[in-house]
Amino acid sequence: MVDEKDLRERLAKLSLEQKVALLTGADFWTLNPEPAIGLRKITVSDGPSGVRGTRWDERDTSLLFPNPSALSATWDPEAAREAGRLMGAQARKMGVDVLLAPTINLHRSPLGGRHFECYSEDPLLTAEITRGFVRGVQSAGVGATLKHYVGNESETDRMTYDARIGEKDLRELYLAPFEAVAGEAWLVMAAYNGVNGHTMTENRRLVADVLKGEWGFDGVVISDWFAARSTEAAAEGGLDLVMPGPVGPWGDRLVEAVRAGAVAEEIVDDKVLRVLRLAARVGALEGVPAPAPAPLPEDTHARMRRLAGRAAVLLRNEGGLLPLTGVTKVALIGPNAVRLSAQGGGSAHVSPEYEVSPERGLRRALGDGVDIEVREGVYSHRILPTLPMDLARDPETGENGVRVDFAGEDGQVIASETRRSTRLVFMGDLPEGTRRVVLRTTFAVGEGGEHEFSVFGVGRYVLRVNGQETEVALAVDTGDPIEGLVRPPERRVRAALAAGETVDLALTLIHEPGALPLATIGLGYSPPRLDEDAELAAAVAAAKEADVAIVVVGTNDDVESEGFDRTGLALPGRQDELVERVAAANPRTVVVLNAGSPVLMPWADRVPALLWGWLPGQEGGNALADVLTGAIEPGGRLPTTYPAAEEDSPVLSTRPVDGAIDYSERFGYPVYGSRGVRPAFPFGFGLGYTTWEYESLAVEAGPGGGVVAEVTVRNSGERAGREIVQVYLDGGARLLGFAPVEAGPGERVTARVEVPARALSTWEEDGWSTPSGTYTISAGRSVADLPLTAEVTL
Ligand code: BGC
Numbered sequence: 001m002v003d004e005k006d007l008r009e010r011l012a013k014l015s016l017e018q019k020v021a022l023l024t025g026a027d028f029w030t031l032n033p034e035p036a037i038g039l040r041k042i043t044v045s046d047g048p049s050g051v052r053g054t055r056w057d058e059r060d061t062s063l064l065f066p067n068p069s070a071l072s073a074t075w076d077p078e079a080a081r082e083a084g085r086l087m088g089a090q091a092r093k094m095g096v097d098v099l100l101a102p103t104i105n106l107h108r109s110p111l112g113g114r115h116f117e118c119y120s121e122d123p124l125l126t127a128e129i130t131r132g133f134v135r136g137v138q139s140a141g142v143g144a145t146l147k148h149y150v151g152n153e154s155e156t157d158r159m160t161y162d163a164r165i166g167e168k169d170l171r172e173l174y175l176a177p178f179e180a181v182a183g184e185a186w187l188v189m190a191a192y193n194g195v196n197g198h199t200m201t202e203n204r205r206l207v208a209d210v211l212k213g214e215w216g217f218d219g220v221v222i223s224d225w226f227a228a229r230s231t232e233a234a235a236e237g238g239l240d241l242v243m244p245g246p247v248g249p250w251g252d253r254l255v256e257a258v259r260a261g262a263v264a265e266e267i268v269d270d271k272v273l274r275v276l277r278l279a280a281r282v283g284a285l286e287g288v289p290a291p292a293p294a295p296l297p298e299d300t301h302a303r304m305r306r307l308a309g310r311a312a313v314l315l316r317n318e319g320g321l322l323p324l325t326g327v328t329k330v331a332l333i334g335p336n337a338v339r340l341s342a343q344g345g346g347s348a349h350v351s352p353e354y355e356v357s358p359e360r361g362l363r364r365a366l367g368d369g370v371d372i373e374v375r376e377g378v379y380s381h382r383i384l385p386t387l388p389m390d391l392a393r394d395p396e397t398g399e400n401g402v403r404v405d406f407a408g409e410d411g412q413v414i415a416s417e418t419r420r421s422t423r424l425v426f427m428g429d430l431p432e433g434t435r436r437v438v439l440r441t442t443f444a445v446g447e448g449g450e451h452e453f454s455v456f457g458v459g460r461y462v463l464r465v466n467g468q469e470t471e472v473a474l475a476v477d478t479g480d481p482i483e484g485l486v487r488p489p490e491r492r493v494r495a496a497l498a499a500g501e502t503v504d505l506a507l508t509l510i511h512e513p514g515a516l517p518l519a520t521i522g523l524g525y526s527p528p529r530l531d532e533d534a535e536l537a538a539a540v541a542a543a544k545e546a547d548v549a550i551v552v553v554g555t556n557d558d559v560e561s562e563g564f565d566r567t568g569l570a571l572p573g574r575q576d577e578l579v580e581r582v583a584a585a586n587p588r589t590v591v592v593l594n595a596g597s598p599v600l601m602p603w604a605d606r607v608p609a610l611l612w613g614w615l616p617g618q619e620g621g622n623a624l625a626d627v628l629t630g631a632i633e634p635g636g637r638l639p640t641t642y643p644a645a646e647e648d649s650p651v652l653s654t655r656p657v658d659g660a661i662d663y664s665e666r667f668g669y670p671v672y673g674s675r676g677v678r679p680a681f682p683f684g685f686g687l688g689y690t691t692w693e694y695e696s697l698a699v700e701a702g703p704g705g706g707v708v709a710e711v712t713v714r715n716s717g718e719r720a721g722r723e724i725v726q727v728y729l730d731g732g733a734r735l736l737g738f739a740p741v742e743a744g745p746g747e748r749v750t751a752r753v754e755v756p757a758r759a760l761s762t763w764e765e766d767g768w769s770t771p772s773g774t775y776t777i778s779a780g781r782s783v784a785d786l787p788l789t790a791e792v793t794l
Contacts, residue, residue: 003288010276023275025246042282043097049615050062050065063300066307069117083136084138085139088136088142089300097282100145105150107597138186143278144185145187149206151174151194164664178211185219186219204238221239223242228249313612314636314687327547330370331549337551357621359374380575393442437511445502447527456523458484465505539578549588555597560597613627633688640683700792708752777789
C-alpha cells in the first residue's frame, strides 16, 4: 500500500518548476529524478514481446517471448501471468521499472499492422489475458502499461486519424479490457490517434472523466512517444507524463500556463502525485521499501519453450499424421524454415541472445539418425537478410562482427564500436555531433558467383564493395518517423566474387540531424542462389524423397509490424504455390504457419496437417519440435476468427477516410454468426492429440448477479490432453467465460466457469443493463461447436 500522506509531503517540498520537470521524460526512456525528495530516475522499456531495454542494440540481449496473440491463444490467464512474471523479473534484472506493455487494442481488422501485438478480437478474452499478464509483471515490482488508450486498431496515419466510435461500441468493446484492469495497472498509455474529435493525449472525456473519474484509475497516463502536442489541452485532458523528453509541449510552457492562471496548479499536483505513486510502487522513492527481489527462475528458457508450445494451434490433423512417429527422412521446406520469424516488427522488437531455428529444434528432437534436408523453396522476404556474423570480421580487431565509426563534421572519428549485426537502429543514442556512421567489415567468400548486397534504411548512404562505390538515397513518404525504421526501403547491388576471395565492405550513412533523433543503417547480403523456379523445383524434389514434408510458411517483419498495416491477407510471394506443390508431391505434408495474424490458406483442405505456430520467440524451433513430435500437446485455440476470404472479414480496411475511421461496423465471431458466414477457422477453434466428449452443463445464478456454469467433459481419446472449455451466450453470440482443463485418457473433469454480471450486460443509453429474464447459455470447444445448452433465469 502506498502511503498517500508521505507522497503529499514530498510534493509540498517542490517548487512549480521542480514539479513540472517531473512531467516530461529526461530522455527517450527515463524520467527526471528529484534528489530533493529522494526520487531516483525511473526507467521505462518496451514492450509486449519482451523487455528491450533502453537501447535498440543487438548487444543488449533479452528474453524474446512468443508474440502476444500467441499468449492469448493459450486461453489461460495463468500462462499470461507467468509470461508477465518472467518479463517483470527480466525487467528488474535490466534495471527497468516500467514495461510498456500489454497492447490491448482489439483485432478489429486482420490487416492491422500491430494485430500480432494485441490479444484477441474478443474483449472478454483480451481482458482476462491482460489481467493475468499485468498481475504477473507487477508481482515483480515492475509497472505494466495498458496501451494504447484507445481506438488504436490501425497503423495507417495513426498519428492523426480520428476514430469515430459510438458510446455502446466503446463501452462494450474497445474500453472493456482497459476498464477491467484499470483498477490494477500502474500506467495507461494515451494513443496517437483521436477518438470522436479529440486526440487521445487531450481527450478529457475518455481520460480525465472515464478512466480517472469513473473507473478510479490512480496511476500514470503516459503519452505514446511524441504523441503529446499541446500545453493546456493535454494538461487538462488528463495526460500526466510526456514521453520522450527532454523536449515537449510542457516544461517552461506549462510553468507559464500555471503562472498565467490558464492551468490550475492542482492539476499539476495531481500529475506529480501520480508519478510519485508510481515511484513508490516500483521502489524509486528513498525511504519507501523496494519491492521484494524477483529473480528469473533457473528454468526460464524451459518455461518460455512450454509457453510457445502451449500456444500452438493445431488446425488440421487428418489420419492422425501428427504427432510424428517413425520418421527417418524429413524435408524441411519454406522461407520461414530458413528464416524463422520469431517476432514482429516495431517497438515490440527485442534482441534475443539466441533464436532456435526449426532445423535445430527438429534435429535435437528427432536425433542424429534422422536425415533432414532443408530448402527455402521460394523467396518471400522483401529485403535480404543481414550479413551472418560468423562470416563478418571487424577489419581493425579481427573479431567476429562489424566495425562502426561515428564521425563528426570534420570527419574526425568521435567513437567506434564492434557490433554484431548489420542492421542498426539509433533512437536518441547517436554520439553527439555525429555526421557520418560508417560500418565496415570483411568476409571470406564461400561459393564463387553472383553475390548480392543491399542497403536498407532511410537517408543518404554510400556502399563500397571492394572499392566499388554506389550512392544510395532512400526515403519513405508517410509522416510516421517509425516507418523508416521498421519498413525501410532497400536498394540491391550485385557483385561477381570468386570462391575464397576476401571482400571489403563499407557502408556510410550521411546523417543530417532531423527533428527527431532517429537513424538507421542496414546492410543485406545473399550468397549465390538458384533462381526461384529452380529452388521451388528442388524443394518439391526433396519433399518427394522424404517420409514427411514439413513446410514452414508465413509472414515476417516486413509484413507484420508497427508503423503500417498489411495490404492483404495472402501469404507473401509464392508461398501458396509452394504449399500446393509440396502437398501434391508428398501426401504426408505438415504445414506450419509462422505468423502472428490471420492469412488466407486456400490450400487448407488439401494438406493433411496444419499447425499454427505463431511468432514463437527465441525458443521457437524447440517448441515447434515439441508439438510436432507430441512431447507437448498443442494447447492453443484461436483468439480470433480466421476468414476464408478477405471480403468475408466484417472489417477489412484500416485506412482513414478524410482523416477519420468509422468504427460503426462490428467485427469478429458475432458478425460471422449473425451473417451466417463460414470462416476458414472459427474463434476458439483448435484440435489436440486427444478427443473430448461434452457430457453435461449445469448453470445457476452466481454471486453479484452473474452465473456459474459447470461443464463436465470426458477425455475420450488415448492420450492425456488439455481442453479449453468455452461458455457462450445465445448459441455463440458472446463469449462469457472459459476454463482450461486437463485429463488423462478416459478421465472426466468438471470445469467451473464463473460469469460475472458484467459479461451478461449490455450498454444502454444510461449505463450497463442486465435485464431479468431467461438467458441461454451454451458450452463447447469453439464458437462453432457448442454441443451443450442450458437456460438460467435471473
Ligand atoms: C509505440 C508504443 C511504444 C513507443 C515507445 C511508439 O511508437 O506506439 O507502443 O511503447 O513507441 O517505443
